[in-house]
Amino acid sequence: MTDTTAPAGEAQGQSFIEAEPAQPIGETARQSRTDRARSAAYRTRFALIYVALALLAGIGVAAFVVVMKKPDPAPAPKWSAWQPSGSETAQVRQIADQIAKSYRMKKGGQQLVAALPSAPKVTGSTGDVAVSAIAVRPDTSTGKKEENEIDVVPASHSFQYILCGLGANCSIKGGKASTARHALLRREALELALYTFKYVPDIDSVSVFLPPRPDGASSATSVFLKRSDVKEQLSHPLADSIGVKTPAIGGMPKRELALVNRITEPRLYSYEYQQAQDGSAVLIYDPVVLGA
Numbered sequence: 523m524t525d526t527t528a529p530a531g532e533a534q535g536q537s538f539i540e541a542e543p544a545q546p547i548g549e550t551a552r553q554s555r556t557d558r559a560r561s562a563a564y565r566t567r568f569a570l571i572y573v574a575l576a577l578l579a580g581i582g583v584a585a586f587v588v589v590m591k592k593p594d595p596a597p598a599p600k601w602s603a604w605q606p607s608g609s610e611t612a613q614v615r616q617i618a619d620q621i622a623k624s625y626r627m628k629k630g631g632q633q634l635v636a637a638l639p640s641a642p643k644v645t646g647s648t649g650d651v652a653v654s655a656i657a658v659r660p661d662t663s664t665g666k667k668e669e670n671e672i673d674v675v676p677a678s679h680s681f682q683y684i685l686c687g688l689g690a691n692c693s694i695k696g697g698k699a700s701t702a703r704h705a706l707l708r709r710e711a712l713e714l715a716l717y718t719f720k721y722v723p724d725i726d727s728v729s730v731f732l733p734p735r736p737d738g739a740s741s742a743t744s745v746f747l748k749r750s751d752v753k754e755q756l757s758h759p760l761a762d763s764i765g766v767k768t769p770a771i772g773g774m775p776k777r778e779l780a781l782v783n784r785i786t787e788p789r790l791y792s793y794e795y796q797q798a799q800d801g802s803a804v805l806i807y808d809p810v811v812l813g814a
Contacts, residue, residue, distance in 0.1 A: 531740055542795050548650060600761045606721050614639040617717045618683060624768040625710050627697055635685040635707070637714060642677040642729065642797045644803045653677045653795075654802035656727065658746065661788065661809035666751040674769045675727050675748070677805070682729040683714050702772035705779060708786040711745035712752075713764060719749050720756055729805070731793075743810055752785065787812055 604620060606613035618637035627636040642653035658673040685707060687694035696704065711730035718728050731744045749756075755763045764778055774782070791807035798804050 526662055529801065531557075540797070564643065572602075596775070597754040599759050601720055601756075601758075603716070605765065606717070610722055610724065613722055614681060614718065617721070621710060621713050621717065625769070626707065626768075628771045629697070632696070635692075635710075637685045637710075638684040638686055640682055640684075641803065642680050642682050644805070651795075651801075651803045653680075653798075654798055654800070655807050656680060656729070656746070656805045656807065660806045661811070663809075663811055679724060679726040680729065681718060681722070681725045682731065683711075684731045685710065687733045689733075689736050692733050692761060694733050695736075695773075699735045699737070700740075701770070702774075704732075705782060706771050708745055708790070709764060709769075709774065709778075709782045712747070715745075716752060716755055716760065716763070719752065725749075730809050742790050744793050744807070745786050746789055746791055746807055747785070751789065755785075779789055 524532075562712040606616035606620070606764055608616075618639040622635060622637035623633055626632065633635060642656070643650045645651075654677055656677055657673040658675065660671045660673070683691065686692035689695035693709065694703075712814070714730055718725050726745065727748045729744050729746050731742065734742045760766075763781060765775070769775070769778070786811075788810065790810045792810050794806050795803045796806060
């Protein structure tokens with residue numbers, strides 16, 4: 523016989539449910555207020571972060587717009603309106619032709635001289651002889667230099683121009699030798715050197731042989747310039763130094779004449795050639811003091 527009597531303490535058919543223990547009503551209320559406060563604080567922090575991000579994004583967009591609207595900087599001015607092109611040989615030929623044709627006689631308008639470019643050399647009885655070195659004697663008239671302070675310049679990075687007129691021995695045919703004409707020839711020498719230094723970077727020194735006087739009253743002279751002598755003029759547009767327009771004889775502006783004299787007069791030389799032991803020539807410069 524089956525026993526259907528339930529165990530003591532249990533109701534027949536009763537089931538058990540797991541549940542959290544009941545908490546006091548006051549404690550639940552306090553936790554609810556804490557949670558709400560914490561949630562509100564989080565929302566405030568997130569709102570502030572969103573505002574800060576929005577401000578940063580706005581500043582970035584504004585800066586981008588300003589940069590995009592800002593005009594590009596003006597290009598640096600060109601050193602000269604004209605410049606040579608091609609190989610080094612082509613460039614020096616163009617420089618010689620371009621500059622020489624702008625220097626004219628005061629009357630008649632004929633070209634004053636031709637500029638003949640070449641590597642340093644001297645023409646002797648047996649033909650051309652290459653110059654291997656240039657020796658520059660110091661100007662001792664000021665007392666600042668000693669006789670033995672000779673500056674020897676290798677000719678491998680040098681160049682020369684011969685200014686040749688249509689008269690005897692390349693002298694200028696026509697017109698009259700004058701201080702003003704000599705100053706204009708020195709201006710031409712300076713311009714030839716500046717263009718050469720600017721556009722032919724391998725050249726470090728330039729000799730410009732001036733035409734002799736037709737009457738032979740003085741020795742032949744040359745303007746010898748090194749790149750370092752005109753460093754300032756090479757760093758600014760040419761128009762800031764000697765102007766764009768070539769003046770007529772006697773028509774050089776005072777500021778321009780002062781610059782030409784300051785650069786070329788201390789670097790005006792008489793010259794001669796000596797033969798070196800290897801058969802090459804050495805160009806020897808002696809300073810010329812104008813008006814002496």
